[in-house]
């Protein structure tokens with residue numbers, strides 16, 4: 001549900017980079033989205049498209065790689081992926097991941113909390129002026 | 132401009148910016164802005180219904196004669212909360228989170244732009260009721276209160292290590308309901324300290340106004356005068 005805010009920030013990051021690099025067009029945006037962010041990839045893409053309307057990134061292909069939660073259990077040393085339930089209730093109460101082996105909730109998160117703009121592909125070619 | 136063509140002269144730019152880092156940068160910018168204008172800021176985190184608005188109302192009531200206070204309310208639950216605090220006679224800036232479940236630095240920044248910061252001594256931010264995001268989304272404040280309610284059950288503290296670790300003061304609220312909920316407040320306080328040994332823990336009944344002075348003391352705001360005395364070093368009693 002914080003997809004809107006995340007999308008706004010991604011859009012700002014993309015446009016700022018494109019501007020700094022004096023790119024004419026942004027063709028592709030690559031994002032890594034961790035399961036623990038509780039952000040829905042489709043919603044994120046939708047809001048990101050809205051946020052990029054009428055900008056140099058209007059037509060960019062948006063690629064979102066979903067990163068699973070990976071954690072290490074402090075009690076039994078289990079290390080691996082942990083499923084994050086897709087339930088909006090976790091926007092109102094915390095999701096506390098537990099160890100699939102021993103049930104402990106003292107986990108060290110190794111990955112899956114991130115929301116990263118990895119890269120953008122830009123082109124410097126100008127579109128032929130049709131005027 | 133250069134000769135135009137659609138030939139594929141595209142290039143990849145690696146960015147690798149985590150939004151968490153970006154949000155802490157924004158929070159730092161807010162802090163500098165607040166510091167420039169001599170504003171002390173605190174934010175209150177906690178689940179929906181834990182008593183954040185009630186607590187803020189009580190704090191305002193006790194400090195409004197000594198300090199010029201402004202409140203930024205990011206609660207999803209509409210105008211009602213803002214009105215409750217406005218009745219205490221301080222300006223409340225309501226921030227529309229647009230369906231988002233947290234306030235972030237950017238939104239708070241917009242709120243700050245609507246305030247005359249030179250006329251404000253103390254800014255109180257009510258963060259939206261969510262326990263995942265606020266931990267990862269600092270808004271830019273000097274002091275953070277996490278409000279746990281006994282109605283959330285006995286394992287509240289150990290289940291939110293991140294949030295508890297980021298707070299300076301933990302309020303254990305609704306102690307009037309502790310017996311009914313079969314929650315041992317002392318045990319809850321102990322749990323909070325086991326997660327964050329330096330935190331100040333205060334038991335409160337925000338509705339009846341119990342423990343509010345202790346929260347204010349733990350925030351270092353006891354006896355703070357706008358101008359003359361400044362915040363005391365007094366670090367309040369514990370629960």
Ligand SMILES: Nc1nc2c(ncn2[C@@H]2O[C@H](COP(=O)(O)OP(=O)(O)O)[C@@H](O)[C@H]2O)c(=O)[nH]1
Pocket residue numbers: 177178179180181182183184185186260304305306307308335336337338339
């Ligand atoms: N019994 C009891 N109720 C409280 C206490 N503090 C707040 N409440 C009530 O809990 C409800 C939610 O409080 P509110 O301040 O709106 O919570 P918020 O969502 O965190 O802002 C309201 O009905 C308050 O009157 C308390 O210490 N004891």
Ligand SMILES: [Mg+2]
Pocket residue numbers: 183184185206212257
């Ligand atoms: Mg509220």
Ligand SMILES: [Zn+2]
Pocket residue numbers: 073074075076077078099100101102103104
């Ligand atoms: Zn385990």
